[in-house]
Amino acid sequence: MSHSPSLPDRPRLELDPEMSETERLEAIRQHFRRILQVNEELEQRLDDAQGRRGELKTDVDELKRENEVLKTSSLYIASVEEITDEGVVIKQHGNNQEVLTEASTRLDEDLRPGDRVAINDSFAVQQVLDDETDSRAQAMEVTESPDVEYADIGGIDDQIREVREAVEDPLENPEQFEAVGVEPPSGVLLHGPPGTGKTMLAKAVANESDATFIKMAGSELVRKFIGEGSRLVRDLFELAAEREPAVIFIDEIDAVASKRTDSKTSGDAEVQRTMMQLLSEMDGFDDRGEVRIMAATNRFDMLDEAILRPGRFDRLIEVPEPDAEGRARILEIHTQHMNVAEGTDVSEVAADLEGYSGADVASLATEAGMFAIRDGRTEVTLDDFEAARDKLQDAEQTEERVINYQY
Numbered sequence: 001m002s003h004s005p006s007l008p009d010r011p012r013l014e015l016d017p018e019m020s021e022t023e024r025l026e027a028i029r030q031h032f033r034r035i036l037q038v039n040e041e042l043e044q045r046l047d048d049a050q051g052r053r054g055e056l057k058t059d060v061d062e063l064k065r066e067n068e069v070l071k072t073s074s075l076y077i078a079s080v081e082e083i084t085d086e087g088v089v090i091k092q093h094g095n096n097q098e099v100l101t102e103a104s105t106r107l108d109e110d111l112r113p114g115d116r117v118a119i120n121d122s123f124a125v126q127q128v129l130d131d132e133t134d135s136r137a138q139a140m141e142v143t144e145s146p147d148v149e150y151a152d153i154g155g156i157d158d159q160i161r162e163v164r165e166a167v168e169d170p171l172e173n174p175e176q177f178e179a180v181g182v183e184p185p186s187g188v189l190l191h192g193p194p195g196t197g198k199t200m201l202a203k204a205v206a207n208e209s210d211a212t213f214i215k216m217a218g219s220e221l222v223r224k225f226i227g228e229g230s231r232l233v234r235d236l237f238e239l240a241a242e243r244e245p246a247v248i249f250i251d252e253i254d255a256v257a258s259k260r261t262d263s264k265t266s267g268d269a270e271v272q273r274t275m276m277q278l279l280s281e282m283d284g285f286d287d288r289g290e291v292r293i294m295a296a297t298n299r300f301d302m303l304d305e306a307i308l309r310p311g312r313f314d315r316l317i318e319v320p321e322p323d324a325e326g327r328a329r330i331l332e333i334h335t336q337h338m339n340v341a342e343g344t345d346v347s348e349v350a351a352d353l354e355g356y357s358g359a360d361v362a363s364l365a366t367e368a369g370m371f372a373i374r375d376g377r378t379e380v381t382l383d384d385f386e387a388a389r390d391k392l393q394d395a396e397q398t399e400e401r402v403i404n405y406q407y
């Protein structure tokens with residue numbers, strides 16, 4: 001709170017005994033004039049203070065009223081969909097119910113489609129929630145320099161080369177593309193079974209091209225941030241522009257870009273809107289500077305073709321399950337910091353792991369280490385790898401049994 005300026009000094013009358021009658025009279029007159037002046041000044045101050053008091057009282061009354069409203073009703077959370085002449089269209093979180101309602105005049109000007117708001121029992125908008133950074137932070141994983149390098153990824157050298165051409169080269173040598181007169185691919189889609197290194201590949205290319213890595217999971221957009229999907233997609237591209245050079249990575253893109261289903265539930269409409277936002281962001285991509293877009297899916301067959309048109313995800317890279325050589329390389333990578341007994345040939349172990357993904361191979365290495373630890377040894381032997389493989393296979397069979405039992 002600001003302090004009021006200090007009060008004027010109290011005038012003092014100083015009479016010298018040596019003064020003549022006339023001099024004294026003049027001094028007293030001057031003193032009188034000064035007192036009148038100070039008095040006027042103080043009156044002015046009093047007026048100002050009363051005016052300010054009136055203003056503050058109005059604020060206090062307003063806050064009291066707001067407080068009462070907030071105290072008497074629980075508020076629900078909703079998102080603003082549209083602002084029309086008839087009122088505000090909101091959608092409640094949780095049940096996805098859409099309602100045409102009103103906002104208090106005090107909020108009228110602040111509301112924007114996509115805002116998160118608090119509504120009361122009669123759906124009137126009470127508050128705009130300041131969640132912009134909140135859900136942004138929750139929905140996006142932002143890493144300045146991810147700690148993955150190309151050398152950490154095994155068995156997919158061709159894919160690494162393709163990603164470097166499509167993502168790293170345009171980020172590092174944009175002028176070369178300009179000179180040759182070709183447009184780099186707009187978006188790169190990695191597709192293939194789970195756990196084969198798609199996320200690693202996106203992280204590594206961001207790291208090696210000194211770009212910020214910004215990840216968003218498609219499945220979370222539809223599960224966790226209901227009603228906010230399209231706004232978050234817009235925010236994602238905005239954030240990337242702020243942090244360029246940047247690599248956007250949309251994991252499980254199938255969750256927001258599947259072929260249209262027949263059902264017309266509002267949940268689908270919402271997913272549809274999120275996809276539309278994504279498409280329009282990609283279409284406006286030309287002038288976006290040093291931002292590259294990547295996405296991944298395990299369900300390539302489910303994707304809506306609209307997402308694959310030229311200018312959108314127009315570079316498709318398949319990341320398959322590793323072959324024996326790939327598995328051996330991945331096992332080598334994951335055992336390089338392990339104390340493996342001399343003479344242990346990990347490629348022999350890898351040859352036996354038909355159908356294992358990179359992630360499976362990584363957990364096999366950890367499991368083998370655990371066997372050594374349980375046995376009180378510091379060296380991991382071929383037997384440990386075999387025991388780990390048996391254990392993982394058993395676990396897989398149990399899982400299959402559980403699944404079969406459930407169905």
Ligand SMILES: Nc1ncnc2c1ncn2[C@@H]1O[C@H](COP(=O)(O)OP(=O)(O)OP(=O)(O)O)[C@@H](O)[C@H]1O
Pocket residue numbers: 152153154155156193194195196197198199200201251296297298330333357358359360362
């Ligand atoms: N090619 C690989 N080389 C080395 N490690 C790998 C490889 N593929 C997978 N891994 C291991 O598996 C983990 C998971 O891989 P990653 O998240 O990149 O797979 P993904 O293809 O994105 O999977 P999902 O489709 O399930 O998201 C990695 O952290 C790494 O430990």
